[in-house]
Amino acid sequence: STLTVQLGERSYPIHIGRGLLHRAGELLKERGITQKSPLLIVSDQNVAALYLATLESNLQESGYKTVSFVVKPGETSKSIAVFEQVITAAIKGGLDRHSAVIALGGGVVGDLAGFVAASYMRGVKFVQIPTTILAHDSSVGGKVGINHPLAKNMIGALHQPELVLYDVDTLSTLPPREVSAGLAEMIKHGLIWDADFAQWCRDHAADLLALDAQALEYGLEKGCSVKAEVVSRDERENDLRAILNLGHTIGHAIEAIAGYGEFLHGEAISIGMVGSALLGVKLGADTSVVKETRDMLSSLRLPTSLPVQLNTDRLLDAMMHDKKFKEGSITFIVPRSIGRVEVVKDISVSDIRQVIEQ
Ligand code: ADP
Ligand code: ZN
Structure with missing residues (x-):
């Protein structure tokens, strides 16, 4: 299937399906990418x-x-x-203003190659071929970039792809932990926007974990379209985009204090989404929200509580260093019910402490 992402004046297609790697040339031509200029493919060793x-x-x-x-x-x-090494490869390979940079890989390769595309000769075309489930999230929104030794994602740009090729066959080799972690971001799109989709993920958890092509196609398409809807509406509804951060304030803190790599991003936000649900109940949501959220996430083999070895003081500390923290209170995305969230601007540190110690 093909989804068209419309952002302002521009739009681009996300093709999702089987065998797309074998149709890459044809699909690039269809989008008007010239054969006269060389292409640069960026990938990782795996x-x-x-x-x-x-x-x-x-x-x-x-x-x-x-x-x-x-x-x-x-x-x-x-x-x-x-x-710098990738830019060197682009120069030596003779890439010009009409060339395209192709990202073949997960989020890391997408961010790096996307930033090369955004900056090489002030910007060339960018093609994304995501090979992880998680990367459906970064295939919409145009955020690309690299890390500075002092801060993650500190150097970057907004650069929309020319097209996205999501060949679900390439997902068959993903390690099981990466599969679950990617599904966390998928079900997040249901939890913030579409209760039926969240329930669908729960009902098709076994198919998704088994990498059933049809289930993946539907789930990725739905996940990408929720993200596209939120990102495109954000231009009109101020700060709507913030809801995409459900589970991320706690999640980022977990990633930071556990040492990067200890938790996969999807695992950390899974725990974070349960924390947000607990906070939601504290603020008046029905208690079933916590049980349902936990149930949905554990059906995807994701963690739903903080491991005991994580120190809650350090966790709070890490959250306070997050850019969203201002003077004793913090902005949180909090569920009202499954599929509906609210941006709450003044959550107190003591409320958060209670939730993470729960
Ligand atoms: P993301 O941020 O999208 O999870 P990463 O770029 O961090 O993606 O990739 C996660 C890991 O999975 C990396 O070790 C990468 O090499 C590996 N990987 C990515 N895609 C595949 C795939 N289709 N099959 C096997 N391993 C993959
Ligand atoms: Zn995320």
Whole structure:
């Protein structure tokens, strides 16, 4: 299926389905990406070993010249040093203003390659080929960037892709933990916006975990369209976009204090979404919200409570260093019911403490 993301004047297609890696050349041509200028493919070692040769040969058969640059897997590749290496590869490969940069991989590769596309010669076309479930989230919204040694995602840009190719066949090799972590972000889109979709994720948890192609196609399409809806409405409804951060204030704090890599992003926000539900109940939501949220997340094999070894003082401290914290209170995205959330601007630190100690 194909979803069209409309953002202001611009729009781009997200193709979701099987066998798309074998149709990459055709789909790039359809979007008007020229064969006269070389393409740069950025990938990581794990993904490149599995899918790079297929992509390269398909593009070459369609008449494209390609250059590839493979980075180490993981967040450390979103660095200024690796960014420079990719730019060097682009220059040496003869990329010009009409070239496109292709991201073949998960969120890390997408952010890095997207930032290269945003800045090389003041911006060239960007094509995303996500190979993780989590990356459906970053395939809409246009945020790209790299880390500074002092702060994550501190250097970046907004750069929309020309097109997104989501080949669900490539998801078959994802490690089970990465599958669940990606599904956390998927069901989040249900929890903030669409109760039926959240329930659908719960009902099809087994199919999703088994990487059933049809279930993945539907879930990814729905997840991307919720995100697109929220992002495009944000221009009219101030701050609506904030609801996409459900579970993220606690989640980011967990990631930061546990040491990056200890928890996958999706696992950390899963715990964070349960925390937000507890807070929601404190603020008047029906108690069933907590039980349902826990039930939905555990059906996707995600953690739903803080591990005992995490110190709550350090966790609170990490949250206060988060940019959303202002003078003794913090903005939180809090469920009212499944599928409906509220932005609450003045949650006190003591309320948060009670919730995370619960
Ligand atoms: P995300 O932020 O989208 O979870 P990452 O770029 O951090 O993505 O990727 C997570 C891990 O999964 C990395 O080690 C990456 O190499 C690996 N990976 C990504 N896609 C696949 C895939 N389709 N098959 C196997 N491993 C993959
Ligand atoms: Zn997230």
